[in-house]
Amino acid sequence: MLRLSHFISDLQHLERAAQGSQAPLILEAFTRNTAFDIGAVYLRDATGLRLAAKSDRCFAPDLLQLDVPAEPTSDFRMPVEPQPLVVLPIRAHRDPAGLVALWSAAAVGEDDLQLARVGAAYLNALLTNHRLVHEMREGDFQLKSRLWELESLYDIGLSIAATLNVDELADEVLFRMISLTNAGRAALFLREGDQFNLYRAFGDPPALDDSLIVQLISSPDAVTLDDGLLVMLPIKGNNATIGVLAAADRETREGVGRFEENEMRLLSLFANQVAIALENARLHREALEKQAMQRELDLAATIQRDILPKAIPTVEGLPIAAFSKSAKQVGGDYHAFFERDGVASLLVADVSGKSMPAALLVSALHAAVQLLFAEERELGDIATELNKHIHRWSAENKFVTLVMVSIDREQETIEYINAGHNPQYIVCGGEIETLKSHGLPVGIMPNSRYMTQRRQFPKGSFVVLYSDGITEAENVAGDEFENDRLEVVLRETIDATPAVICDRIAAAVDSFASGAPQKDDQTIVVARFVS
Amino acid sequence: MTDELRLAVERRGPDGAILHTKGYINNVGGEEIASRAYELMDAGVRTLLLDLRETKIVNSIGISILIEIIEKAIERNGRVAFCCLTPVIYKTFHIMGLANYAKIFDSEESAISELGLAA
Numbered sequence: 001m002l003r004l005s006h007f008i009s010d011l012q013h014l015e016r017a018a019q020g021s022q023a024p025l026i027l028e029a030f031t032r033n034t035a036f037d038i039g040a041v042y043l044r045d046a047t048g049l050r051l052a053a054k055s056d057r058c059f060a061p062d063l064l065q066l067d068v069p070a071e072p073t074s075d076f077r078m079p080v081e082p083q084p085l086v087v088l089p090i091r092a093h094r095d096p097a098g099l100v101a102l103w104s105a106a107a108v109g110e111d112d113l114q115l116a117r118v119g120a121a122y123l124n125a126l127l128t129n130h131r132l133v134h135e136m137r138e139g140d141f142q143l144k145s146r147l148w149e150l151e152s153l154y155d156i157g158l159s160i161a162a163t164l165n166v167d168e169l170a171d172e173v174l175f176r177m178i179s180l181t182n183a184g185r186a187a188l189f190l191r192e193g194d195q196f197n198l199y200r201a202f203g204d205p206p207a208l209d210d211s212l213i214v215q216l217i218s219s220p221d222a223v224t225l226d227d228g229l230l231v232m233l234p235i236k237g238n239n240a241t242i243g244v245l246a247a248a249d250r251e252t253r254e255g256v257g258r259f260e261e262n263e264m265r266l267l268s269l270f271a272n273q274v275a276i277a278l279e280n281a282r283l284h285r286e287a288l289e290k291q292a293m294q295r296e297l298d299l300a301a302t303i304q305r306d307i308l309p310k311a312i313p314t315v316e317g318l319p320i321a322a323f324s325k326s327a328k329q330v331g332g333d334y335h336a337f338f339e340r341d342g343v344a345s346l347l348v349a350d351v352s353g354k355s356m357p358a359a360l361l362v363s364a365l366h367a368a369v370q371l372l373f374a375e376e377r378e379l380g381d382i383a384t385e386l387n388k389h390i391h392r393w394s395a396e397n398k399f400v401t402l403v404m405v406s407i408d409r410e411q412e413t414i415e416y417i418n419a420g421h422n423p424q425y426i427v428c429g430g431e432i433e434t435l436k437s438h439g440l441p442v443g444i445m446p447n448s449r450y451m452t453q454r455r456q457f458p459k460g461s462f463v464v465l466y467s468d469g470i471t472e473a474e475n476v477a478g479d480e481f482e483n484d485r486l487e488v489v490l491r492e493t494i495d496a497t498p499a500v501i502c503d504r505i506a507a508a509v510d511s512f513a514s515g516a517p518q519k520d521d522q523t524i525v526v527a528r529f530v531s
Numbered sequence: 532m533t534d535e536l537r538l539a540v541e542r543r544g545p546d547g548a549i550l551h552t553k554g555y556i557n558n559v560g561g562e563e564i565a566s567r568a569y570e571l572m573d574a575g576v577r578t579l580l581l582d583l584r585e586t587k588i589v590n591s592i593g594i595s596i597l598i599e600i601i602e603k604a605i606e607r608n609g610r611v612a613f614c615c616l617t618p619v620i621y622k623t624f625h626i627m628g629l630a631n632y633a634k635i636f637d638s639e640e641s642a643i644s645e646l647g648l649a650a
Contacts, residue, residue: 016606141627145591148626155619175588175619182557182590202588251558251592 007033007119014126023052026090026100030119031055035112036085036102043090043098044068052098060101068096072117076101086113088120092127145180152176153269160277164284169277170200177247177270178202181263184249184256188274191242199243206230206246217241222268228258233271237279245271293355300359301326307366313337315344317409317531321498323506323524325469332358333467333521334365338373342410345373346525348465349402350421361394365402379404383417383442383450390443399443403435403465407457409529414457417450422471423483425464425490426457432490435463462498462528464490466505469520473509476516481509498526536560536586538567544649546577549639553585561596568600568611577609580642584615594627601632610634614642 010029017025023041031039040060042049049064060080068089069076076087076099084101085108091097100123102116159172170188178186185203189196196213198205206225215223216234223232229250235243247267249256259267304326312320322335332353338345347369351361368389372382383404390400401420408415418424420441423434439450457463466486473481489508493501502524509522536554543549548571554560568579579600583589589597601611614636616624624630636642 141591141595144627148591148623151622151626155622172619178555179588179590179619179623182592184557251590253558253592 038103183247321502380452387442467523469522547648556589556593561593
């Protein structure tokens, strides 16, 4: 009994032994506690039964190409002499794991054989138990790993909802992806135009050449390269591939391996998460830009509201009417009125551009115009000075087309400057005539000079100033209102007041457009010399 | 970002030590930690504190190696503890069961104090 107790105690040491040191312990337990003082332990590997431990006096071969016996046996033939007295199978949970071959220099009896068989049975129970515990632990680990994956994906979802910082999200997604897939390297590429630029990398980033980009853009799924060691996943936005997620060199305990089905599924989920994060960030950025643009428009609108005349001046014998309608809240059209010593001056201008830049240019034009008219200069001089001012202080490619008229009722004349503006109209004695452009728009050339034009403007005449937003107003078919239609309105209103003429032109343009969006600012100023 | 693990060992008295890690705890990094941990255990260390403040990523192989280190320490009547984990690693250790067998501390100071590691 004591011998069996020692035998079992020795075998129990196996439980704590490392994988490589089990065979010597098995050999020692059998040769020390049974009558068999010589032995060999074989363990199965891919090549067959390989010698793992043997007694000094044992001549057992290194490799056996034999099956593990089902039961302990004394009839097992090995390529060695003398043949072993007994061969005991080593099994772990039904799997043949190896065998123990035992010899003895002395004679052995049935009791000795029985003890060896009991020891073998205990050893197999121990190994089976060990295997089951290992499998249970492995199963537990796998279960916890799945929970880890789910928690990670859930956490990333929360992070995406909580922050719009793509930098932080990219790091978090990459770190978690590497952790969960055991990737040795990973990278995130983001699209800018037609380019896919490296945004984040862990380890050496994989190369992303043009042909691969074409493949990724057209593929809804992952592209596998390098015999499965590298995986590239397109990140799909609403309508396009907005990035690429790459993972490479999946680690195993033995080295590196292909990404398995579960890892591929995870990588795909991560690519979806990145897509959501990037789309959220883009939408947020666009919303902020829209807000900033709206603030800019509001500010520019305020500037322009303050600049445009709040009321039309009342000039005896010269009723004036004006109409102004901006296309985009803030426009590039400007108009102003001045009166000095019975001479009334009207100005209509159209600055290049829209929104805040246009508003600032209008502001600069307004300040200069107010100063120059206050200095009682004549129109040609004013235009020449305006040109210098606008050219010097405005941004490149910014210019202003303008028309200025001064009506002298005493002299019954009209002086005018048309600097690159549309042909304007005067109607004298029922005849429609035009005031054509005779110079470049102001602000284009630094040394442009403008000469004041003069013509008769008898009682009953009226002048119609307008911006190109009137004649170039489009309908839904894309046709423009054009000067012919404007002249028709002028003929129909030839005896009407400036207010009526203004209203009729605006109504005709509005009717023509019939709901088509207004693309440019519209300005009309009409003045009639009545007495 | 780099993936190479760096280790620094700080002995605390005859039976204590702190392992400071920097970088990715993966197969290679985990084996490096295990190798140093077993050396320390062989040298009589019974309380081993792993300070992970400069480690941002641990993969599943790294975790399985850390579990082996914990088990080995318990077999030898020793103990392993962790400190200064990132929130992600802290949660991972709880999910993966490391927190059941190894104490986790917010700071190195509290770990040293509670584990009674010598100066």
